[in-house]
Amino acid sequence: MNQMTVDVAVIGAGSAGLTAYRAAKAHDVRAVLIERGPYGTTCARVGCMPSKLLIAAAEAAHGIEHARGFGIHAANVHVDGAAVMARVKTERDRFAGFVIDYVDQLSSEDRIRGHAKFIDSHRLQVDDHTVIDARSVVIATGSSPSVPQELRGLGDRLLTSDAVFDWDTLPQSIAVIGTGAIGLELGQALHRLGARVTLFGRSKMLAQIDDPGVLAVARTCLADELDLRLESSILSAERDGNAVRVHSRSRDGTERTEHFEFILAATGRKPNIQHLGLERTGIELHENGLPVFDPLTMQCGESAIFIAGDANNERPLLHEATDQGRIAGSNAARYPHVQPGLRHIPFSIAFTDPQIALLGQSYKSLQKGRFVIGSTSFDDQGRSRVMLKNKGVLHVYAETGSSRFIGAAMIAPHAEHLAHLLAWACQSRMTIPQMLELPFYHPVIEEGLRSALRDAKEKLMRGIPEIEHCADCTPGT
Numbered sequence: 001m002n003q004m005t006v007d008v009a010v011i012g013a014g015s016a017g018l019t020a021y022r023a024a025k026a027h028d029v030r031a032v033l034i035e036r037g038p039y040g041t042t043c044a045r046v047g048c049m050p051s052k053l054l055i056a057a058a059e060a061a062h063g064i065e066h067a068r069g070f071g072i073h074a075a076n077v078h079v080d081g082a083a084v085m086a087r088v089k090t091e092r093d094r095f096a097g098f099v100i101d102y103v104d105q106l107s108s109e110d111r112i113r114g115h116a117k118f119i120d121s122h123r124l125q126v127d128d129h130t131v132i133d134a135r136s137v138v139i140a141t142g143s144s145p146s147v148p149q150e151l152r153g154l155g156d157r158l159l160t161s162d163a164v165f166d167w168d169t170l171p172q173s174i175a176v177i178g179t180g181a182i183g184l185e186l187g188q189a190l191h192r193l194g195a196r197v198t199l200f201g202r203s204k205m206l207a208q209i210d211d212p213g214v215l216a217v218a219r220t221c222l223a224d225e226l227d228l229r230l231e232s233s234i235l236s237a238e239r240d241g242n243a244v245r246v247h248s249r250s251r252d253g254t255e256r257t258e259h260f261e262f263i264l265a266a267t268g269r270k271p272n273i274q275h276l277g278l279e280r281t282g283i284e285l286h287e288n289g290l291p292v293f294d295p296l297t298m299q300c301g302e303s304a305i306f307i308a309g310d311a312n313n314e315r316p317l318l319h320e321a322t323d324q325g326r327i328a329g330s331n332a333a334r335y336p337h338v339q340p341g342l343r344h345i346p347f348s349i350a351f352t353d354p355q356i357a358l359l360g361q362s363y364k365s366l367q368k369g370r371f372v373i374g375s376t377s378f379d380d381q382g383r384s385r386v387m388l389k390n391k392g393v394l395h396v397y398a399e400t401g402s403s404r405f406i407g408a409a410m411i412a413p414h415a416e417h418l419a420h421l422l423a424w425a426c427q428s429r430m431t432i433p434q435m436l437e438l439p440f441y442h443p444v445i446e447e448g449l450r451s452a453l454r455d456a457k458e459k460l461m462r463g464i465p466e467i468e469h470c471a472d473c474t475p476g477t
């Protein structure tokens with residue numbers, strides 16, 4: 001058994017782990033990076049990037065269909081599934097390749113291959129070849145798809161997002177189970193690329209939208225295009241030759257039996273904390289096994305163990321993994337002199353069409369009687385209508401008394417851009433009147449945002465706080 005003594009050991013060479021390793025090294029300490037799987041990160045290999053590549057192809061196909069609305073007709077539209085997947089894989093490999101090149105340049109002494117587990121709070125064993133004595137440890141082990149028991153046993157007919165981006169061509173038909181960001185993004189993309197797609201959701205939930213007004217509009221927008229079956233249950237899923245026979249029950253009690261080529265389980269992800277030996281570290285664990293940690297320092301209790309990225313399940317998103325990795329790596333190097341790091345406001349985007357974005361305080365966390373909701377519908381919003389993208393709604397939340405802008409939820413055309421403007425304003429603690437003093441060009445989608453801000457300002461001036469959400473949407477300019 002090899003023996004090593006280091007200052008910082010980072011478990012996991014994903015986005016959080018790589019950032020933690022770099023942050024620790026910036027403090028001039030001896031740090032090592034332990035990885036059991038392929039290098040390249042979840043984001044680049046099987047997450048953010050390949051999913052957006054597939055969506056980009058779907059947008060191109062949809063653009064041709066969409067052109068009919070302008071009187072433009074393209075004949076013989078043909079989706080070449082093999083060519084679509086070839087581009088997805090080539091570009092995916094290019095993105096992952098940048099990470100692999102970076103890792104390859106690290107000193108070989110800093111790169112340890114194998115599964116790491118705790119022997120005690122300062123010692124790790126990697127496979128059966130190395131024991132590392134570390135002054136501090138960063139857990140950056142990421143997460144994995146979680147597949148419900150009832151779907152297992154379908155062999156190669158059952159997929160998770162990990163498998164999709166290795167396809168050589170596109171499927172004919174697929175049942176997508178789960179209507180979170182993964183189910184919606186991949187389901188809509190595959191539908192637009194010509195597959196027969198049915199999306200099953202066991203609840204009313206879509207991409208974690210907790211604002212009932214926005215959720216209602218999102219359901220309408222997406223159900224207009226997709227076979228979206230919310231509040232339905234899968235009664236059984238069985239293999240039938242090279243297909244899967246799915247027996248489901250809809251909200252109204254109707255039962256159906258259908259065949260699909262594949263089932264995609266988009267039923268959430270679970271942190272990779274099993275088989276880590278956390279019980280031997282003495283750190284406090286929640287009932288679900290996750291360590292109790294401080295979200296400003298990423299420190300687990302008073303220990304020399306830090307946890308960052310999807311592994312802690314706080315906000316499983318890429319920018320959070322790097323923010324948290326930076327804080328955890330710096331604090332691991334500085335330990336015991338830990339400091340709070342910069343955390344950004346909560347911010348997420350689902351790359352559906354229209355896109356869904358949530359930022360700042362969530363609807364559920366708003367204090368009853370202490371907020372107003374400024375609302376705008378995109379149904380008649382000028383520029384959105386020009387582009388035939390006039391669907392969606394935006395809710396901006398403002399605090400009564402201070403008039404501060406505290407959060408937003410939307411399903412809207414080009415929401416990724418609106419959401420960035422709003423995230424910056426929210427983190428800068430701007431008030432609604434201050435935001436309305438800023439410039440708005442004409443004709444742009446942002447004029448819809450101005451309508452929502454004006455609506456919020458008027459409600460703030462009237463001094464009538466919302467108790468529940470505002471169902472009536474003010475048409476934008």
Ligand SMILES: Cc1cc2nc3c(=O)[nH]c(=O)nc-3n(C[C@H](O)[C@H](O)[C@H](O)COP(=O)(O)OP(=O)(O)OC[C@H]3O[C@@H](n4cnc5c(N)ncnc54)[C@H](O)[C@@H]3O)c2cc1C
Pocket residue numbers: 011012013014015016017034035036037038041042043046047048049051114115116117140141142143161182272275276308309310311316317318319321
């Ligand atoms: C399909 C999909 C689309 C997504 N799209 C987006 C998006 O558009 N925007 C966004 O912000 N986020 C998106 N995400 C989420 C984002 O990819 C993750 O939040 C992010 O990649 C998490 O990074 P991480 O470093 O925590 O984990 P990872 O990158 O998974 O790194 C963890 C590493 O730890 C290793 N490991 C685990 N256990 C051990 C052990 N015991 N010993 C050694 N090594 C170990 C693993 O092999 C892995 O390499 C998406 C995710 C998916 C699945």
Ligand SMILES: NC(=O)c1ccc[n+]([C@@H]2O[C@H](COP(=O)([O-])OP(=O)(O)OC[C@H]3O[C@@H](n4cnc5c(N)ncnc54)[C@H](O)[C@@H]3O)[C@@H](O)[C@H]2O)c1
Pocket residue numbers: 148177178179180181182183185200201202203205207208266267268269315316317348349350351
């Ligand atoms: N654009 C983005 O930023 C982006 C894109 C994809 C993924 N992600 C990240 O990946 C994480 C995981 O995504 P996800 O969509 O898998 O998870 P999720 O938790 O958001 O959604 C999972 C869905 O599956 C449903 N579900 C769970 N178990 C089920 C069962 N047994 N039967 C039927 N339905 C079931 C849940 O009700 C939920 O609607 C997200 O939380 C997000 O952080 C982000």
